[in-house]
Amino acid sequence: MKRALPIIAVLLAVVGTSAAVWSRRMSSSSNAQTVVVTPTILKHLEWKEQEASGLCPWRNKLADMQRFFPGSDSAIETKLVVSSQRIAISKRLGRVPTGDENALRAYRIMRGRTPCGTVIARRVRGTYGLIELVLAIDAGSSAIKYARIQRLREPQAAANALQSEAWLEQFRGMTGDSNWQPVANSPLIPTDARASANAITDAARTALILHSTAQSIRVAVPQP
Numbered sequence: 185m186k187r188a189l190p191i192i193a194v195l196l197a198v199v200g201t202s203a204a205v206w207s208r209r210m211s212s213s214s215n216a217q218t219v220v221v222t223p224t225i226l227k228h229l230e231w232k233e234q235e236a237s238g239l240c241p242w243r244n245k246l247a248d249m250q251r252f253f254p255g256s257d258s259a260i261e262t263k264l265v266v267s268s269q270r271i272a273i274s275k276r277l278g279r280v281p282t283g284d285e286n287a288l289r290a291y292r293i294m295r296g297r298t299p300c301g302t303v304i305a306r307r308v309r310g311t312y313g314l315i316e317l318v319l320a321i322d323a324g325s326s327a328i329k330y331a332r333i334q335r336l337r338e339p340q341a342a343a344n345a346l347q348s349e350a351w352l353e354q355f356r357g358m359t360g361d362s363n364w365q366p367v368a369n370s371p372l373i374p375t376d377a378r379a380s381a382n383a384i385t386d387a388a389r390t391a392l393i394l395h396s397t398a399q400s401i402r403v404a405v406p407q408p
Contacts, residue, residue: 239289239307240305240306240307240316240317241305242291242303242305242318242334243316243334243335244334245259245291248303248318248320248332249293249303251330252293252301252303252320252329252330253293253295253300253301253320253329255295256293256294256295256300257294257295257296258293258294259291259292259293259294259303260291260292260294261289261290261291262289262290262291262292263287263288263289263290264287264288264289264290264394264395264398265286265287265398266285266286266287266288266394266397266398266401267286267287268401269397269401270286272397273285273393273394273397276360276361276393276397277390277393285390285394288304288391288394288395288398289304289305290302290303290304290395290398291303291304293320299323300323301320301321301322301323301329302320302321302323302395303318303319303320303321304318304319304321304391304395305317305318305319305334306318306319306387306388306391308380308383308384308387309383310336310337310338310379310380310383310384311338311342311376311377311379311380312337312338312339312342312380313336313337313338314335314336314337315333315335315336315337315338315346315380315383315384316333316334316335316336317331317332317333317334317384317387317388318331318332318333318334319331319355319388319391319392320332321392321395325357325359326359326392326395326396326399327356327357327358327359327392328355328356328357328358328359328388328392329356330352330355330356331352331355331356331388332352333346333347333352333384336380338377338380339376341374341376341377342374342376342377342380345372345373345374345377345381346373346377346380346381346384348372350372351367351370351372351373351381354366354367354370355367355388358388358389358392359392359396360389360390360392360393360395360396362389364385364386364388364389367381367385368381368382368384368385368386369381
């Protein structure tokens, strides 16, 4: 056994030297590709992870609050849990809800101690990337009061149509049980933006169904 130890040591040294030489050759080869993970890349990867998770920030909270609910002074972030109503939601949606649709992040808008309504921000997958939709829901009617696109990546002509007040005004008064086809197929939307318009209206309808379901079962868990 004692004689074997020097032999093993020699073999390890040879292997280590060969590995070092191979590593140097690979690093000097024009075909070898290396990636240096910088803080900028890490930030980009974190952003992509947030995109994939479906989380959508409400980017212009103070300005939107006053536009949607004049005189409001606070927004309480809540998580509306609807997983217990999965079968009922499936019937209303006409499809099986996704895992992200078991709960809904929403903001209860207050004027002092009086509730004004709810704001919901949702990410929608459009033709050219993610679209961020913000909905203001009236406290009394549970219908849309305002709709706004806060960010999108569509070509300019499509973006102008999808962000136009004329088209978004058609969201006003809509509920989860409304007929959304006239909105999605509005003549205000050009042909190349129809797919994104359908995605936006489906997301709005889904958010309203989840919200009204949560209201009916009165499940609201405040975010820490």
